[in-house]
Amino acid sequence: MMERVRRLVQVVFTFLTNGYWAFPFSRNIYQGPLKAICSPGLNCYSCPASTTYCPIGAIQQLMAGLRMSLEMGQLYLGWYVVGSIGVLGGLFGRMVCGWLCPFGMIQELLHRIPGRKFDAIPGLLRYLKFAVLALMVVALPLFAVDEFGAGDPWFCKYLCPAGTLEAGIPMILLQPDLRHTLGWLYVNKIFFLVLFVVWSVFANRPFCRTTCPLGAFYGLFSRVKMVRLSLDEERCTECRACHQVCPMGVRFNENPVDTNCITCLRCQKACPYGAIHLEAGGVRLGARQSRPAQAQSS
Amino acid sequence: MRKSTIIVLALFAALFLAGISAGEPERVLDQAIRICLSCIGIG
Known part of the structure; x- marks a missing residue:
């Protein structure tokens, strides 16, 4: 979508x-x-x-x-x-x-x-x-x-x-x-x-x-831009699903402020644990995804 | 919002306004309405 x-x-x-x-x-x-x-x-x-x-x-x-x-x-x-x-x-x-x-x-x-x-x-x-x-x-x-x-x-x-x-x-x-x-x-x-x-x-x-x-x-604005993707480290299991889908070769969970990230949101969709979200000015955009059972138990 | 974001936005907005007050939009327009021969690989 x-x-x-x-x-x-x-x-x-x-x-x-x-x-x-x-x-x-x-x-x-x-x-x-x-x-x-x-x-x-x-x-x-x-x-x-x-x-x-x-x-x-x-x-x-x-x-x-x-x-x-x-x-x-x-x-x-x-x-x-x-x-x-x-x-x-x-x-x-x-x-x-x-x-x-x-x-x-x-x-x-x-x-x-x-x-x-x-x-x-x-x-x-x-x-x-x-x-x-x-x-x-x-x-x-x-x-x-x-x-x-x-x-x-x-x-x-x-x-x-x-x-x-x-x-x-x-x-x-x-x-x-x-x-x-x-x-x-x-x-x-x-x-x-x-x-x-x-x-x-x-x-x-x-x-x-x-x-x-x-x-x-x-x-050059990757660290200060207002609209950005953010990583919830508590939810990230380092499954590397975000690595597989990124068109720019970014390893998002390793470097969420990579200068190559074009915020296409593919990694957000691919993350099975809801660890990646979009935020604007520090405010999370979209509903918080429920944490899958696998992530809760790990 | 982060303080660094606000500072960066304010800085570039000030540059933008300074450019307008210096008359740069007219200069940019004057360039942009002409075909740049070297830009398209001719001049």
């Missing part, structure tokens, strides 16, 4: 953040005032249907143009963008990834393709996303600048598979004039898209687990 609710929320948010369906006629992206509103998930603002801005794209553009705007006396330090995702992070943390991110939903759907699965991802790779955030989103756009003091949006330009899928391919189809400009940069972007699409068929959410800088940012 809850999984269906989550899927419905994912679909609704995908359409809310990509609600401009006049693009086949205008052959251009949406250019209205809603584009000043932050998309909670990774959603390229050059996608023709996109109605909001992507926070990761916006931060890079602000960092890349920081010197120029300071020279013009404008103090655009990214406070509006960081404030937007910071409030979302403080409220929900990576629950945003599990419930509101269109690219997260796409990866989940790809993983439903039948076949052998290899869900294990090397432990060190889970820290890659923090390096991507620090280097490709902040440091390189800010410090690797040309003679005019302008930087590049490194993550968008060289890596982001969501941008290639949602914007790169559709814009090439919509604007044939752009096709003659295609080169190795586009090939590189297609390579990363294919890599993560194929990987998603075999492993659950590989981009979210290893590379997504927005997921890394939201993960």
Whole structure:
């Protein structure tokens, strides 16, 4: 039941953040005032249907143009963008990834393709996303600048598979004039898209687990976020049922504040002892599950 | 609610408001309504 609710929320948010369906006629992206509103998930603002801005794209553009705007006396330090995702992070943390991110939903759907699965991802790779955030989103756009003091949006330009899928391919189809400009940069972007699409068929959410800088940012709030899953240690029998169902490879009973937890609630449903519950601001949500006889006797 | 949650939310809400007062939404809008060629692998 809850999984269906989550899927419905994912679909609704995908359409809310990509609600401009006049693009086949205008052959251009949406250019209205809603584009000043932050998309909670990774959603390229050059996608023709996109109605909001992507926070990761916006931060890079602000960092890349920081010197120029300071020279013009404008103090655009990214406070509006960081404030937007910071409030979302403080409220929900990576629950945003599990419930509101269109690219997260796409990866989940790809993983439903039948076949052998290899869900294990090397432990060190889970820290890659923090390096991507620090280097490709902040440091390189800010410090690797040309003679005019302008930087590049490194993550968008060289890596982001969501941008290639949602914007790169559709814009090439919509604007044939752009096709003659295609080169190795586009090939590189297609390579990363294919890599993560194929990987998603075999492993659950590989981009979210290893590379997504927005997921890394939201993960920083795992200890302070308002809505969170909580473990009742008295009820937990360490049966590891939560390990088996987690799409992010989290061992919830060992680390309830894991930065990879997307609060999808699968572990809560799978726990036979009612040891995992959702809480908001310290208040338990939902009825307290009765303790099974096995847990009472143990 | 935890004190740390309240502090974090207040801090980022203050950043958000500071960004608005500095005129950042207009700057963000100005970027977001243009096709970012390098973002889609062209520029």
